[in-house]
Amino acid sequence: MRSSLHPRPARRPRPRSRTRSRLVALFTGVAAVGVLLAAGTTARAADAPLRDLAEARGKVIGTAVTGSKLTGTYGDLAGGQFNSLTPGNAMKWETVEPSRGSYDWGEADRIVAFAQAHDQQVRGHTLVWHSQNPGWLTDGSWTADQLSTLLQDHITTEVTRYKGELAAWDVVNEPFNEDGTYRTSLWYQGLGSDYIARALTWAHAADPDAKLYINDYNVEGVNAKSTALYDLVKSLKERGVPIDGVGLQAHLILGLVPSTLQQNIERFAALGVDVAVTELDIRMQLPSTDAKLAQQAADYRAVMNACVAVSRCAGVTVWGFTDSDSWIPDVFDGYGAATPYDANYVPKPAYGAIATALGGTSTPPTGDCTAAYSVANEWNTGFTGQVTISCSGAALSSWKVSWDYGAGQRITQAWNATCAQSGTTVTCSNASYNGTVPSGGSVTFGFNGTWSGSNPVPAVTLG
Known part of the structure; x- marks a missing residue:
């Protein structure tokens, strides 16, 4: 009698591995009058799906x-x-x-x-x-x-x-x-x-x-x-x-x-x-x-x-x-x-x-979530920007976004997120009330910053 775990090979092959890692995608920027955008796929390292963990243990x-x-x-x-x-x-x-x-x-x-x-x-x-x-x-x-x-x-x-x-x-x-x-x-x-x-x-x-x-x-x-x-x-x-x-x-x-x-x-x-x-x-x-x-x-x-x-x-x-x-x-x-x-x-x-x-970690797979960085307003030495995190076919229970400023920009204030800057690296994480991003939903946080000379679009990592 065949194993209780899998159908007979003659009828269907053994389930193939579904382990997936979400790789960092290159964020592309498009310059337009008064607006700068950058968007890409989540970079969070996803754990294996439950089915892969279970199959590894029989x-x-x-x-x-x-x-x-x-x-x-x-x-x-x-x-x-x-x-x-x-x-x-x-x-x-x-x-x-x-x-x-x-x-x-x-x-x-x-x-x-x-x-x-x-x-x-x-x-x-x-x-x-x-x-x-x-x-x-x-x-x-x-x-x-x-x-x-x-x-x-x-x-x-x-x-x-x-x-x-x-x-x-x-x-x-x-x-x-x-x-x-x-x-x-x-x-x-x-x-x-x-x-x-x-x-x-x-x-x-x-x-x-x-x-x-x-x-x-x-x-x-x-x-x-x-x-x-x-x-x-x-x-x-x-x-x-x-x-x-x-x-x-x-x-x-x-x-x-x-x-x-x-x-x-x-x-x-x-x-x-x-x-x-x-x-x-x-x-x-x-x-x-x-x-x-x-x-x-x-x-x-x-x-x-x-x-x-x-x-x-x-x-x-x-x-x-x-x-x-x-x-x-x-x-x-x-x-x-x-x-x-x-x-x-x-x-x-x-x-x-x-x-x-089952031998994995407590980090759930993130699926397809994206982060979009935009600058809606600039003036002589400052700017206002925001990041929108959106999920489709996936969901998040918490999030963290980071990027590097290549032209000396500095964040001075943030809302709907906790942000810190060390050198050129900015890291922002969810507030206590907006960590959940359901499938089909989105969360946005904003910030003010300073710039001098140029304000290029950074590559953003969600993870």
Whole structure:
């Protein structure tokens, strides 16, 4: 059976390295009446994308996505930062078969095609669940045989459609109550607990190469629920039922990462199955603060470290990478800010925590950001200038701009930035209130200076 990390080489090549360094571009100046301009690409040394860091450690770093949003900045980050995608809702039963025998694969196909175009794997989610089933199914009156046939047909149809295209499936989702008893559901009531073994067997028959998982929440630490899952997996293995892994959803609350997380991963791994953190987010009570964001970063780092430490932990998937695409505010009143990027696609400290746990640094890639230097007014011995920092397909959480004056100019005053000059070199950094530059946004700061004889355009470095 192939690795859980990458699709089969016969179908798609191993993801190529996406490590990119942003080189300093030459700034060009254009003299005009009363205005001097200089602009160029950011010179900040970018860290490797998360996907490159993860692949270097043999891990998955994934995100749940919404297919219709895979364009613009959202698509750029989803494709550039992650080596695995999970459809948030596109492969659930109510989406793919809203009426009996009538299928809609549009969004699911879109996500798979995007992943293939970006050398990513796909994690199928989910085949058997107590929730998000179509009304025709939940409202029907079925005998055990009829229900079994419906389930087998659904699993076979969906898994066969994507045979060879998906690395893994969350075959059974959330089968347990908090006390470790089986959840009362359409499947448990109609087929008993053996619906789990049947579902796994049918999925394996439809695609023998896909990794098959049981996925649940509140099973991250050692507790009654995770022990029930452990006992189930052990039993399935002993019976020869195809089971390749367990998914720990990890919808966590700020400051409450289970202390037994790594121990729990290790005990499942000892059964001979893989473990994946499948739906990680860490919610906080709003509003967010610097202290809360720092705690969130520590929590993300703790989860990542636990996975990195265990060879059979396949990787970590965040349940949406940006707060604008998070389910938390709609479900948990007063809570949010649960993902590694804010709603403007600016990376939070949590992003840096993920990167450092994977062996990188906390400096996020800057993408395509530019700085434009202009002089709008000159007089006998002085001038007024400004620098505008703009981002497209990228974002900054802080910035610093520097340049060298070649004709003896001196800065005398600045606003909306903290500026200092040492010799010919000027360095300006963001104020406390304008460090964030979202994708599609800009920040401008101004200054007064002196000159004598000439006032040539300097080459500016953003970094």
